[in-house]
Amino acid sequence: MSKPKVAFFDFTSCEGCQLSILNLETELLELLDIIDIVEFREAMSEKSDTYDIAVIEGSYSRDSDLKRLRKIRETAGVVVAMGACAHIGGLNALRNSQQREDLLKKVYPDHPEWYETNEKALPISAAIKVDAVVPGCPVDVKEFVHIVKNLVLGKDPGLPTYPVCVECKLNENICVYELGKTCLGPVVRAGCNAVCTSNGGVCIGCRGLIPNPNLNSQKDIMQKYGLDMQRIIDSVNLFMTENAREVQ
Amino acid sequence: MSETITIGVNHITRVEGHGNIKVDVQNGEVKECKLEIVEAPRFFEAMLEGRHFSEAAIITSRICGICSVGHQLASVRATEDAFGIELTKQNHQLKTLLDMGQYFESHVLHIYFLAIPDFIGAPSVFPLVATHKDVVLSALKLKKLGHDIGEMIGGRLVHPISMIPGGFSHLPTEEKLEEILKRIQDAKEELKNGVKLISSLKLPDFERETEYISMYREGEYAFIDGNIFSSDKGEISYKDYRKVTNEYLVPHSTAKRAKFSRHSYMVGALARFNNNYKYLSADAKQAAEDLGLKQKYYNPYMNTVAQLVELIHIVDNSTEIINDMLSKGIKNETPVTPELKECTGVGAVEVPRGILFHEYTYDKNGFITKANCIIPTAQNLQNIEDDMNDIVPASIKTRTKDELTLDLEMLVRAYDPCISCSCHLLNVEFVNE
Numbered sequence: 165m166s167k168p169k170v171a172f173f174d175f176t177s178c179e180g181c182q183l184s185i186l187n188l189e190t191e192l193l194e195l196l197d198i199i200d201i202v203e204f205r206e207a208m209s210e211k212s213d214t215y216d217i218a219v220i221e222g223s224y225s226r227d228s229d230l231k232r233l234r235k236i237r238e239t240a241g242v243v244v245a246m247g248a249c250a251h252i253g254g255l256n257a258l259r260n261s262q263q264r265e266d267l268l269k270k271v272y273p274d275h276p277e278w279y280e281t282n283e284k285a286l287p288i289s290a291a292i293k294v295d296a297v298v299p300g301c302p303v304d305v306k307e308f309v310h311i312v313k314n315l316v317l318g319k320d321p322g323l324p325t326y327p328v329c330v331e332c333k334l335n336e337n338i339c340v341y342e343l344g345k346t347c348l349g350p351v352v353r354a355g356c357n358a359v360c361t362s363n364g365g366v367c368i369g370c371r372g373l374i375p376n377p378n379l380n381s382q383k384d385i386m387q388k389y390g391l392d393m394q395r396i397i398d399s400v401n402l403f404m405t406e407n408a409r410e411v412q
Numbered sequence: 413m414s415e416t417i418t419i420g421v422n423h424i425t426r427v428e429g430h431g432n433i434k435v436d437v438q439n440g441e442v443k444e445c446k447l448e449i450v451e452a453p454r455f456f457e458a459m460l461e462g463r464h465f466s467e468a469a470i471i472t473s474r475i476c477g478i479c480s481v482g483h484q485l486a487s488v489r490a491t492e493d494a495f496g497i498e499l500t501k502q503n504h505q506l507k508t509l510l511d512m513g514q515y516f517e518s519h520v521l522h523i524y525f526l527a528i529p530d531f532i533g534a535p536s537v538f539p540l541v542a543t544h545k546d547v548v549l550s551a552l553k554l555k556k557l558g559h560d561i562g563e564m565i566g567g568r569l570v571h572p573i574s575m576i577p578g579g580f581s582h583l584p585t586e587e588k589l590e591e592i593l594k595r596i597q598d599a600k601e602e603l604k605n606g607v608k609l610i611s612s613l614k615l616p617d618f619e620r621e622t623e624y625i626s627m628y629r630e631g632e633y634a635f636i637d638g639n640i641f642s643s644d645k646g647e648i649s650y651k652d653y654r655k656v657t658n659e660y661l662v663p664h665s666t667a668k669r670a671k672f673s674r675h676s677y678m679v680g681a682l683a684r685f686n687n688n689y690k691y692l693s694a695d696a697k698q699a700a701e702d703l704g705l706k707q708k709y710y711n712p713y714m715n716t717v718a719q720l721v722e723l724i725h726i727v728d729n730s731t732e733i734i735n736d737m738l739s740k741g742i743k744n745e746t747p748v749t750p751e752l753k754e755c756t757g758v759g760a761v762e763v764p765r766g767i768l769f770h771e772y773t774y775d776k777n778g779f780i781t782k783a784n785c786i787i788p789t790a791q792n793l794q795n796i797e798d799d800m801n802d803i804v805p806a807s808i809k810t811r812t813k814d815e816l817t818l819d820l821e822m823l824v825r826a827y828d829p830c831i832s833c834s835c836h837l838l839n840v841e842f843v844n845e
């Protein structure tokens with residue numbers, strides 16, 4: 165059997181997920197045993213008109229990108245949204261609470277008319293059908309390899325359906341709520357090995373909500389610890405502006 | 413080549429982000445020669461408004477994956493500057509090491525994965541796995557070191573976690589520092605092989621003297637602390653960065669541009685090398701000599717070579733820092749909590765692609781009311797275009813279209829542009845095609 169051809173594409177993003185893939189180092193060479201990378205603009209000049217799996221990084225924020233996205237969808241058998249921007253809109257969607265015109269005037273005050281952008285920055289699924297996602301900002305590369313292997317085998321990608329709290333507890337961290345901080349661990353999808361809380365941070369929600377998140381329980385936790393609801397709404401909006409809207 | 417030529421490269425490859433090169437020469441006269449930045453606008457300055465000081469670095473990190481450490485450093489330094497937080501020696505050392513980890517990762521990626529394929533005549537690093545496996549493995553090993561330094565200090569290198577305003581939320585262990593120290597010493601041998609390889613390759617011969625701008629701090633090759641230095645004007649306070657950058661818009665670019673004393677200026681490894689040569693380690697100076705790089709060097713293609721010299725300096729400098737930290741022991745310092753007040757601060761940091769500025773204004777509750785980020789690639793764009801405007805007229809009679817296209821792509825790549833950042837760029841288009 166010939167190896168499936170994989171192509172990487174990027175839209176509105178920081179390209180940190182592709183960089184994380186290049187950071188796979190030795191595992192990258194192993195991954196090349198089971199797939200052929202046929203397009204990856206950040207790292208190579210070669211391009212390909214055919215591919216089996218398209219991995220897309222970035223949000224959909226310009227109408228002019230729609231044509232390229234539709235072409236990718238037509239060509240690829242499987243479309244994978246990689247990283248928070250492609251998966252849930254991610255940090256790019258933080259701007260969605262502001263009007264397009266205001267944004268343009270603020271950032272390009274002299275010539276707002278020169279620049280193209282849609283009213284909102286949205287996940288890739290807002291433009292084309294997506295078959296699988298790799299959550300995170302950036303993606304966890306081990307999880308990326310795991311998902312690609314499953315896809316190559318024709319299996320379900322196998323994302324965890326439990327929250328970050330589970331992994332955080334297994335890492336034996338002190339709950340950050342006990343330290344008076346606001347954390348989204350109870351409602352956000354695990355799979356990152358609680359990397360943020362294990363390094364002295366809090367969960368910032370980059371992986372999106374778990375299926376059926378218990379938002380009331382999250383509110384109870386906030387009240388129990390006497391934390392400001394506005395702070396948690398702000399935290400949710402950091403990466404999940406669009407994701408949270410779907411749930412409400 | 414003929415007197416009439418049009419070149420159009422859309423989405424230049426092996427650069428970070430989306431940019432195009434457009435060239436139009438009619439009857440020997442250059443009608444158009446420009447670098448278009450077509451990356452989607454991101455609006456970070458607007459997104460920062462109303463956000464809490466604890467989120468500024470988390471947000472700005474996402475301007476760019478490759479430069480995330482740099483943005484976090486500039487962000488945290490700006491917030492610390494605003495709230496008047498002085499760095500402890502350990503905090504300064506950890507920040508410098510984290511920056512150096514990023515240099516390792518970023519410079520190795522650029523030198524070995526993005527630039528060397530041009531010098532060897534390959535379309536990417538992937539075919540080199542078959543033809544130059546030792547080079548690829550060496551590059552992967554060096555890159556991994558940068559990655560692991562970042563992980564040791566920041567929790568991870570892409571969008572680090574532990575660096576927060578006032579200190580670090582997680583500290584490296586002495587065992588980990590010792591392990592990294594050994595690997596840094598091994599890296600020196602790998603880099604010496606890199607020097608041999610690069611010195612055997614021929615880079616395009618082109619010179620254009622320009623204004624070189626970098627950070628400057630007496631006594632050291634400045635990374636995270638210091639003032640601005642212009643090769644034309646000398647030292648300028650970091651607080652006065654706007655007097656230096658003078659941002660302006662051009663219609664063919666979602667990235668802003670900058671100019672100071674001349675039509676354009678250059679930032680990055682070659683600028684730092686030219687301005688701070690005297691502070692390089694002895695072995696870095698020796699490597700520069702072996703590579704044919706002398707102080708006051710005006711060939712922008714040599715930026716890649718200057719990056720290699722910097723890596724050798726970084727090996728020596730980071731060895732010094734880690735030895736000092738190990739001799740004193742890691743102190744369990746708790747991050748300083750800022751005293752909130754209305755304030756403004758500037759963070760100026762040398763990141764792999766050049767000097768980066770962040771400036772924030774905070775309200776009395778610690779929320780951002782105004783933000784400004786000035787990115788190295790944006791500062792370089794006009795300088796690249798000015799180089800292109802020198803190269804094209806001089807080359808149209810002697811170079812074929814394909815050769816000229818490659819010359820221009822290599823020029824852009826030599827600056828190691830980060831287009832995601834600059835729009836917060838690249839692709840060659842000879843028009844009318």
